[in-house]
Amino acid sequence: MTIAAVSHTVADMNRWTGRAEPFETDRARYWYQLAEPYDQQHIGLIGFACDQGVRRNQGRVGAKAAPPLIRQAFAALPVISALQQRFEIQLPSLLGDAGDIHCHDDDGLAESTLEQAQLKYADKVNHIIEQGGLPIGLGGGHAIAYGSFLGLWQALEKTNGTTVSTHTAPTIGIINFDAHLDIRQSDVATSGTPFRQIAEHLDAHGQPFHYCCIGVSRFSNTAALFDRAEQLGVHIISDEDCHQQTWDSLAEQIDTFISKVDVLYMTIDMDCLPSSVVPGVSAPAAYGIELSFVERAVKRIMASGKVKIADLAEINPTFDVDNRSCKVAARLLATISEQHLLTL
Numbered sequence: 001m002t003i004a005a006v007s008h009t010v011a012d013m014n015r016w017t018g019r020a021e022p023f024e025t026d027r028a029r030y031w032y033q034l035a036e037p038y039d040q041q042h043i044g045l046i047g048f049a050c051d052q053g054v055r056r057n058q059g060r061v062g063a064k065a066a067p068p069l070i071r072q073a074f075a076a077l078p079v080i081s082a083l084q085q086r087f088e089i090q091l092p093s094l095l096g097d098a099g100d101i102h103c104h105d106d107d108g109l110a111e112s113t114l115e116q117a118q119l120k121y122a123d124k125v126n127h128i129i130e131q132g133g134l135p136i137g138l139g140g141g142h143a144i145a146y147g148s149f150l151g152l153w154q155a156l157e158k159t160n161g162t163t164v165s166t167h168t169a170p171t172i173g174i175i176n177f178d179a180h181l182d183i184r185q186s187d188v189a190t191s192g193t194p195f196r197q198i199a200e201h202l203d204a205h206g207q208p209f210h211y212c213c214i215g216v217s218r219f220s221n222t223a224a225l226f227d228r229a230e231q232l233g234v235h236i237i238s239d240e241d242c243h244q245q246t247w248d249s250l251a252e253q254i255d256t257f258i259s260k261v262d263v264l265y266m267t268i269d270m271d272c273l274p275s276s277v278v279p280g281v282s283a284p285a286a287y288g289i290e291l292s293f294v295e296r297a298v299k300r301i302m303a304s305g306k307v308k309i310a311d312l313a314e315i316n317p318t319f320d321v322d323n324r325s326c327k328v329a330a331r332l333l334a335t336i337s338e339q340h341l342l343t344l
């Protein structure tokens with residue numbers, strides 16, 4: 001029997017559980033009570049249960065186990081009052097779970113499974129965008145980023161009814177919260193190459209590469225990577241900038257970047273946060289940027305109304321402590337979801 005290298009599992013609704021509140025009003029509502037199998041809801045969650053890119057990048061594997069655990073942590077969070085008031089009877093239309101893409105690479109099938117998983121995941125992303133929803137990807141390693149981009153690309157191609165290489169194509173911007181630039185040169189795709197791959201894809205289609213990387217550490221990237229970032233015109237906001245500059249100055253840089261593009265892909269590599277806050281990642285950050293800053297910046301970016309796809313990457317449950325990292329990821333997932341729904 002041939003074992004499929006990549007598979008999709010539908011949403012496991014048994015994962016969507018949380019606290020029962022029989023003595024409260026129905027405003028004691030949690031996200032687990034809103035989730036339904038994906039069917040054109042405003043938000044579609046799609047898991048990328050794959051860490052082959054991390055393995056290829058010489059990193060610590062384990063991120064493939066993250067998607068159901070992030071969901072579980074998110075399920076237990078309360079739905080804010082503003083959302084309940086805004087949507088009232090439409091609450092069931094808010095959150096769809098589109099299941100997980102799995103990369104089966106534990107048994108010698110490692111050759112091309114990452115690329116297949118990225119394509120399968122991209123199909124789901126494309127489908128959710130086509131249905132008018134916001135896909136939120138749950139990694140998995142940061143190789144999810146190339147899949148997220150491809151899904152967005154496919155959706156934009158269809159919207160245009162032609163290829164995105166025409167002069168009418170929307171300009172894509174990418175904002176990545178990450179200690180790492182992830183623009184490595186390599187003979188294979190890894191978790192360290194997605195934004196270089198995206199740059200090459202855009203270049204091959206005559207499109208500009210607009211990439212803003214927030215939280216970059218000078219101790220986590222070589223001079224060769226900073227050289228490439230300069231060649232590619234990457235806008236870098238370092239971890240030190242995030243600590244030393246004022247919010248107004250940082251927000252202005254983000255706003256200026258956003259003003260130059262039509263649509264955004266926002267990705268959060270959880271290793272942008274300090275390892276004391278998020279210990280469960282493949283490559284923990286000694287310094288990192290503050291969660292309060294990431295949340296504030298995420299709200300600002302979402303308020304632009306330009307984000308068409310978002311994802312969270314690199315949570316590695318093997319190294320988590322008391323589920324702390326999944327809880328932080330869930331908090332960011334709730335922030336993205338709330339902001340998206342409130343700007344509809």
Ligand SMILES: N=CN[C@@H](CCC(=O)O)C(=O)O
Pocket residue numbers: 057058059060142180181182184191192193220282283
């Ligand atoms: N997605 C992660 N990328 C990092 C990993 C660094 C590390 O493992 O230390 C990178 O390639 O730079």
Ligand SMILES: [Mn+2]
Pocket residue numbers: 178179180269271272283314
């Ligand atoms: Mn990183």
Ligand SMILES: [Mn+2]
Pocket residue numbers: 142178180182191269314
């Ligand atoms: Mn990364």
